[in-house]
Amino acid sequence: MRHLIGLLLGTEEDWPAAFETVLRRLGPIKGVGGFDVERITIEPFDLRAGPRHELVIDRLAYWYYHPREWLKKIAMMDDVYLLNSPFTFQSMEKHAAYCAMMRLGLKVPETVLVPYKNPVDNARYAYTSERYNRAFDLDAVAEGIGYPLFMKPYDGGAWRGVSRVRDRDELHRAYDQSGEMLMHLQQSVEGYDAFARSLSIGAETMVMRFRPDEPMHDRYAVDHEFLSPSVGEEVVTVGRLVNAFFRWEFNSCETLVKGTDVHPIDYANACPDVALTSLHYYFPWAIKALVKWSVFCVATRRRPRIDLETHDYFAVTGDYGERLAQYRKLADRYFEVDRYEEFCRTHLGHIDEVVQEWVAGPDFDRLLVGTVAATYPAAERERFTEHFRGLLRLWVKDQNC
Missing domain, CATH: 3.40.50 (Rossmann fold)
Incomplete structure (x- = not known):
């Protein structure tokens, strides 16, 4: 068949x-x-x-x-x-995702949606604005959140239109430049200890140390111990909860960790980054997880869930830890985690060897060379080819440990 x-x-x-x-x-x-x-x-x-x-x-x-x-x-x-x-x-426009996770009690920073700076391209806007748009004090909104803060599009992606705002002048400059983008103002988590980006594919999640100020090829650091086990498990739970709630099975989640607090700041990504030149070391894991989940869904005749069953999540009560534990149970039930893991043991036990042999061989190297050639100018190709080869050799070595 x-x-x-x-x-x-x-x-x-x-x-x-x-x-x-x-x-x-x-x-x-x-x-x-x-x-x-x-x-x-x-x-x-x-x-x-x-x-x-x-x-x-x-x-x-x-x-x-x-x-x-x-x-x-x-x-x-x-x-x-x-x-x-x-x-x-x-809900991938971020706003609904923020609302849902706030209602569930996650530690989303204080967030306010403000009206457009410039009129939208709609003939009815002027009439509606004149009659119903209420004048507001942008400075008062920002002061209520507290500086520094971030201004970012409610439907953002790839860091488009994101500004760090430290004072009134930067606030108005960023708002003036926002044009027809609808913007959130969001409290900054100052002094955070770690920025984590979690890539989730079905029932599996890889939590990676993310460095947003670095060039794209260097943003994901190979660091397996940057979070404590308990905080790392909470980060996984937050991502799995988001994905189960909205029926997203190929998604990434960004969280800021400060002490023992996990603050989700972006967790609605319809096209999460899975590029070879971005993920490098983590690329083989991503492909392996995508293959495993796809095979599992087909083989077990998993069916689409159009009903979100949000009432199950909203009915959970208790303190933060108790609710998080119950959310994890609901999310694990949606992803059929136990069934998935048993299926992988029974039917896909050879996939680790298959992927490791492929990544260590000439076919993968040709893919790598071709990807670098399509991504970087000629003068930089040799440098980046060796850079990514080194990271992938490290991955192969770590699989044998």
Whole structure:
């Protein structure tokens, strides 16, 4: 029996090629069958037409509406499994995600949404604004939050439009420059001890030390002990809670850790960073986790969950620790963690060896060289090729420890 997985892609080439390679190298899986991968094209579709795919990994429909509507159709009508629900894409604009996690009691910094600086391009705006927009004191809002603070788009991504604001002058300069972007003002977590970015793929999460001020190739530090075990487990729980709540299974979460407090600041990313030249050392883990979760979902006939069942989460009571423990149980239930782990032990026990052999071999090196050539100018290619080779050799070495 053959199972077909679809990839709905934008501009990426590195991780799709890696995903296709690892799935091919795995070969048929006993009791499940073989797997094929297809890159999906965009074309007219009949709403009653049956799809050929059993699972689709989407990296495009967040901004491209035509494939988004196709995803809604195949999930609702045909039970095709999707790693990120297209029905909650609106929550990927950050604002709804902040609201939900605040209600659940997570330590999201104080956040205020302010109106547009400039009118939106809509003929009705002037009339509505004149009648209903209430004048407000931007300085008073900022002082209520306290300096320093961050101004950032409510639907941000890739650090677009983010400004650190230290005083009144910087506040007004940032607001004037925001134009037609709708902005949050958010309290800064000063003196934090660690910035963590958690990449979650299905029931697995990799928590990485993140350095946002570094160049992209150096932002993820290879550091396995930058968080205490208890704080690290809380960071995993926060990410898993967010993902289970919104039905996101391919997502990243940013948290600031200060002492024993974990502050989520960004956890709605429809297209999390999985580039080879960004993740480097962690890239093999990401591809392996994506393959394992995709195979598990297809093999166990996991079905889309359109109902978010938010009442289960909102009904949880108790202090912060008690609620966090109950949220983890709800999230683990959604991701079928025990069943997933047993499936991997039974059917995918050889994937570690397959991926390690691939990363150490010439096929992966060709992928690396090609990715660097497509990413960096000619004068920098040799330097970055050796830089990433060194990090991936370290990964291979660590797998043997």
